[in-house]
Amino acid sequence: METVLTTHFADDGYRRIDTYRSFGGYDALRKSLSMTPEAIIDEVKKANLRGRGGAGFPAGVKWGFLPKDLSRPRVLVINADEGEPGTFKDRVIMSRGPHLLIEGIAIAAFALRVHISYIYIRGEFVREARILDEAVAEAYAAGFLGKNILGSGFDLDLTVHRGAGAYICGEETSLINSLEGKRGWPRLKPPFPASVGAFGLPTIVNNVETLADVPWIVTNGGEKFAAIGVEKNGGTRLIGVSGAVNRPGVYELPAGTNLKEIIYTHAGGIRDGKALKAVIPGGSSTPVLRPDEIDVSYDIESMAKIGTMAGSGGVIVIPEGTCMVRALSTLMNFYSHESCGQCTPCREGTGWLKKIVGRIEAGKGRAGDVELILDVCDNMMGRTICPLADAAAMPAQSFIWKFREEFDRHIGEQKCPYGNRF
Amino acid sequence: MSVIFSDTAKAEFDRLLTRYPDKEAVILPSLHLAQREFGFVSDEAIVYIAGLLGVSPAQIEGVATFYTMYNRKPVGKYHVQVCRNIACSLLGAEHLIEHVAGRLGVLPGGTTRDGKFTLSQVECLGSCGTAPVMQINDDYYENLTEASIDAILEKLR
Ligand SMILES: Cc1cc2nc3c(=O)[nH]c(=O)nc-3n(C[C@H](O)[C@H](O)[C@H](O)COP(=O)(O)O)c2cc1C
Numbered sequence: 001m002e003t004v005l006t007t008h009f010a011d012d013g014y015r016r017i018d019t020y021r022s023f024g025g026y027d028a029l030r031k032s033l034s035m036t037p038e039a040i041i042d043e044v045k046k047a048n049l050r051g052r053g054g055a056g057f058p059a060g061v062k063w064g065f066l067p068k069d070l071s072r073p074r075v076l077v078i079n080a081d082e083g084e085p086g087t088f089k090d091r092v093i094m095s096r097g098p099h100l101l102i103e104g105i106a107i108a109a110f111a112l113r114v115h116i117s118y119i120y121i122r123g124e125f126v127r128e129a130r131i132l133d134e135a136v137a138e139a140y141a142a143g144f145l146g147k148n149i150l151g152s153g154f155d156l157d158l159t160v161h162r163g164a165g166a167y168i169c170g171e172e173t174s175l176i177n178s179l180e181g182k183r184g185w186p187r188l189k190p191p192f193p194a195s196v197g198a199f200g201l202p203t204i205v206n207n208v209e210t211l212a213d214v215p216w217i218v219t220n221g222g223e224k225f226a227a228i229g230v231e232k233n234g235g236t237r238l239i240g241v242s243g244a245v246n247r248p249g250v251y252e253l254p255a256g257t258n259l260k261e262i263i264y265t266h267a268g269g270i271r272d273g274k275a276l277k278a279v280i281p282g283g284s285s286t287p288v289l290r291p292d293e294i295d296v297s298y299d300i301e302s303m304a305k306i307g308t309m310a311g312s313g314g315v316i317v318i319p320e321g322t323c324m325v326r327a328l329s330t331l332m333n334f335y336s337h338e339s340c341g342q343c344t345p346c347r348e349g350t351g352w353l354k355k356i357v358g359r360i361e362a363g364k365g366r367a368g369d370v371e372l373i374l375d376v377c378d379n380m381m382g383r384t385i386c387p388l389a390d391a392a393a394m395p396a397q398s399f400i401w402k403f404r405e406e407f408d409r410h411i412g413e414q415k416c417p418y419g420n421r422f
Numbered sequence: 423m424s425v426i427f428s429d430t431a432k433a434e435f436d437r438l439l440t441r442y443p444d445k446e447a448v449i450l451p452s453l454h455l456a457q458r459e460f461g462f463v464s465d466e467a468i469v470y471i472a473g474l475l476g477v478s479p480a481q482i483e484g485v486a487t488f489y490t491m492y493n494r495k496p497v498g499k500y501h502v503q504v505c506r507n508i509a510c511s512l513l514g515a516e517h518l519i520e521h522v523a524g525r526l527g528v529l530p531g532g533t534t535r536d537g538k539f540t541l542s543q544v545e546c547l548g549s550c551g552t553a554p555v556m557q558i559n560d561d562y563y564e565n566l567t568e569a570s571i572d573a574i575l576e577k578l579r
Pocket residue numbers: 050051052053054055056057059062079080081082083084167168169170171172173205206207208210211386387388391
């Protein structure tokens with residue numbers, strides 16, 4: 001199978017620039033500098049490269065949103081916040097192949113005529129931030145960053161900027177506010193970051209994996225990348241499988257690999273010989289699936305067809321014997337804790353979901369609580385500044401739609417049949 | 423305790439100023455520096471940073487309190503942060519948190535009497551594939567078991 005990112009990740013030296021270059025690293029940057037920015041963007045469009053941060057927006061199309069006017073500087077921000085529970089793939093790129101990311105950033109910046117860029121990395125990733133800092137210093141020293149890159153006349157500055165522990169800062173406008181030194185409050189759109197972003201300048205925000213794919217696309221051509229995946233969803237994906245599987249970890253697989261195969265073949269099946277109970281397929285905010293629904297192509301379009309998302313590529317596997325009310329309660333605690341509090345439907349809604357699901361789990365559920373949860377969700381969906389409210393409501397709705405009997409049983413028996421444990 | 427950056431920290435701070443088009447953008451990095459230098463983000467540290475950046479202490483305070491990583495109160499020498507989000511919970515995190523609490527003799531949120539350990543429960547650390555996970559200061563500890571936790575804590579004791 002063709003791998004785009006992880007080919008040399010087992011090699012510990014790969015994070016150093018010499019080893020990276022010995023495998024052809026930075027040749028794609030050299031090639032890019034002899035291309036026109038438009039030609040690079042065209043390849044990325046042909047590649048069907050969809051954003052890997054969660055929403056899956058086509059990268060080439062997003063890049064086209066920058067204004068034509070070049071009188072104001074532009075900014076490229078790399079989203080390395082990796083906060084969606086179940087997601088742990090960008091960390092692998094940053095720690096094992098930091099130059100892949102830096103090269104992708106340099107190529108994208110050249111294509112976008114950007115001279116200022118920041119990697120916004122979640123604050124807890126201290127070790128990864130250090131690895132990136134070292135790699136950035138190596139790239140500057142080798143002339144791949146800084147002034148007059150490889151004699152092309154193109155300049156680019158790249159700075160690693162650490163967040164400080166706030167999930168909401170993964171949302172792009174919140175991330176921009178945080179980068180500017182403010183609280184991480186999402187902004188109302190429009191204006192979109194492409195016209196008014198970081199420091200008031202036109203800004204593109206892309207996920208780590210999205211940009212790390214770019215060198216391969218430039219080297220091998222967009223069509224070849226597109227051919228690895230499926231229609232409208234090109235390339236490979238780093239899929240993180242966690243929870244009750246025999247071999248949890250990050251797997252690089254073609255977009256459109258069968259989800260059942262991901263869990264049973266690649267991740268080794270369910271731990272302790274147990275049966276599968278449920279799968280959260282693309283990070284904690286994506287609607288849950290029942291075992292009979294996982295025989296599906298893991299790509300953006302196919303997942304949408306069955307009412308869920310491939311999201312950020314984080315597959316969470318839930319085994320038989322798990323209390324689904326408790327699992328949902330854990331998620332609702334999280335979203336209520338992480339709501340920034342700006343919008344009433346989100347601040348109040350996530351608080352209510354936490355409270356109601358919590359009391360059902362505690363054996364104090366009331367008749368009508370399940371309907372109340374669905375009602376609260378209806379009042380959250382699509383009514384807020386950013387999608388965090390939806391990110392909380394989607395799991396709540398789907399857990400009830402698909403595991404309704406467990407909620408009813410908790411309320412009927414006035415206790416948790418699983419003894420209030422995972 | 424006087425809050426003044428050491429020469430190394432001051433040099434780092436000055437370098438940071440050159441990396442952004444705007445002084446305010448240095449607020450988060452400065453708070454990280456302050457926490458590293460002084461152990462936690464005290465009121466004095468906030469006033470100090472505000473002075474360096476020419477903004478109001480209230481502005482820095484508003485930012486510092488928004489983010490969970492800035493400790494506004496002193497924490498133990500070792501800040502033990504155990505993940506309790508879903509992937510970790512599926513593999514026994516709840517039980518491990520109780521285990522750590524028992525070992526240290528403090529409840530989550532508490533600090534041991536000798537000031538050595540503070541225990542916290544945190545949300546997903548972005549390392550779900552090696553669950554259960556905890557972070558102690560800058561380092562991650564993964565694939566935790568009761569035995570591995572005992573060994574880790576013993577080393578730090
Ligand atoms: C609440 C919330 C959290 C998010 N967290 C992340 C994150 O941690 N990393 C990320 O890349 N994108 C995250 N996103 C998506 C970003 O807003 C944005 O769509 C993405 O960074 C764009 O990059 P891409 O087009 O390359 O995927 C989050 C979105 C929301 C609403």
